[in-house]
Amino acid sequence: MTGLNREAVLDAAAALVRQHGPQALTMRKLAAELGTAVTSIYWHVGNRESLLEALVERTVRELGEIQPRGRTPQARTVSIARTLRRELRARPHLIAMVHERGLTERMFLSAQRALVREAHAAGLRGARAAEAVRAVQFSVIGHVLVERNRERAPLQYPGEPELWESDRETDDAALVRALATPPDAEKVFTATLRALVDGLLGVPDSPPQQGV
Structure with a gap:
């Protein structure tokens, strides 16, 4: 996926959580949704816990x-x-x-x-x-x-x-x-x-x- 950035990763992660719940959010599944490598996900948002924290912060902000x-x-x-x-x-x-x-x-x-x-x-x-x-x-x-x-x-x-x-x-x-x-x-x-x-x-x- 070209043009991948932190917001795009968070958008995809939020969509997975909305549809299937937090338990469905894995780095591998998220990478597959975005058509990129797992290492690229880590580069943009850190590990899974960091990703969840970012989603929480964004939800609070929204x-x-x-x-x-x-x-x-x-x-x-x-x-x-x-x-x-x-x-x-x-x-x-x-x-x-x-x-x-x-x-x-x-x-x-x-x-x-x-x-x-x-x-x-x-x-x-x-x-x-x-x-x-x-x-x-x-x-x-x-x-x-x-x-x-x-x-x-x-x-x-x-x-x-x-x-x-x-x-x-x-x-x-x-x-x-x-x-x-x-x-x-x-x-x-x-x-x-x-x-x-x-x-x-x-x-x-x-x-x-x-x-x-």
């Missing part, structure tokens, strides 16, 4: 590049949370490697700082701002963990749709139909996030209450 979007603190907070969820979902094995090396808090620090700026912009300070930041962060992480567990869980029988299709304890037919449908993780996350953010930061542009 999670620190979240750019909020939106005109209000609420909209920007939602955008940070959605991006964080997407980034965590895209690299579960790499995130696990970061966690195993005790760098989880460092990985989330930049996202926390972005959330702090929006909490301040919404008028929150001190413990209330910290509470809002952690509530959003933990909500994102919780949703990602639930989604991952559902994906890896064995087939359930009867599953949620079958259980609700046979339910006769409620007269809310629309509810039964909705719960008999497999959940849309994106919609659930968005609904939870917006309710959480509006509750913590306030609904943007809401009219003043009478008597306040």
Whole structure:
């Protein structure tokens, strides 16, 4: 492979880890993926442990590049949370490697700082701002963990749709139909996030209450 450099090696290594997990990352397999000699891999990134450390550092750095979007603190907070969820979902094995090396808090620090700026912009300070930041962060992480567990869980029988299709304890037919449908993780996350953010930061542009 011509033009091989450190970033190209890390890109290929990250792709292997994303697809098959850290255990699949060997120097020989990586060299084969890149069409080069094992000695060339060592030249660019050192041994396997050095390569794993470089992947962890890069993952930490990538999670620190979240750019909020939106005109209000609420909209920007939602955008940070959605991006964080997407980034965590895209690299579960790499995130696990970061966690195993005790760098989880460092990985989330930049996202926390972005959330702090929006909490301040919404008028929150001190413990209330910290509470809002952690509530959003933990909500994102919780949703990602639930989604991952559902994906890896064995087939359930009867599953949620079958259980609700046979339910006769409620007269809310629309509810039964909705719960008999497999959940849309994106919609659930968005609904939870917006309710959480509006509750913590306030609904943007809401009219003043009478008597306040």
